[in-house]
Amino acid sequence: MEISEVRVKLVANKDDRLKAFCSVTMDNEFVVRDIKIIEGVGGFFVAMPSRKMSDHCEKCGGKNHLRAKFCNNCGAPLPENRAKKDIKGRMKLHADIAHPINSECRRKIQEKVTAAFKKEMEESKQPGYKPVEMDEPDDEIPEVIS
Numbered sequence: 001m002e003i004s005e006v007r008v009k010l011v012a013n014k015d016d017r018l019k020a021f022c023s024v025t026m027d028n029e030f031v032v033r034d035i036k037i038i039e040g041v042g043g044f045f046v047a048m049p050s051r052k053m054s055d056h057c058e059k060c061g062g063k064n065h066l067r068a069k070f071c072n073n074c075g076a077p078l079p080e081n082r083a084k085k086d087i088k089g090r091m092k093l094h095a096d097i098a099h100p101i102n103s104e105c106r107r108k109i110q111e112k113v114t115a116a117f118k119k120e121m122e123e124s125k126q127p128g129y130k131p132v133e134m135d136e137p138d139d140e141i142p143e144v145i146s
């Protein structure tokens, strides 16, 4: 698999750890959107598109985010810390929608996306810079930062 194009939309808020949204095209045939670039302790981190996980209220069956303290539907109190834990004991609140299955592919995506992000940052300093047109997905930072 070759990454044929990376599009980067920088996020304006300078204080936020979320720095950009990206879309990545593979082999000129398949596009993955909603990849996020997040500033972590050890540099920039590329987060795969993810969705919030939810569960169902025991009383009414209503659907709730795992951090909700009360059911959206019936108002019943929901147990705390009901999210599954990852190997480091952190609550697993998000699930990847698309992700590499080996470290070689992860490295390739990380490198290409980070390079495109740095290039976009440089270009954004030039007069007449036009940001790419891209829908912005939710701006929640998934808790996968290491």
Ligand SMILES: [Zn+2]
Pocket: 057, 058, 059, 060, 061, 062, 071, 072, 073, 074, 075, 076
């Ligand atoms: Zn309920």
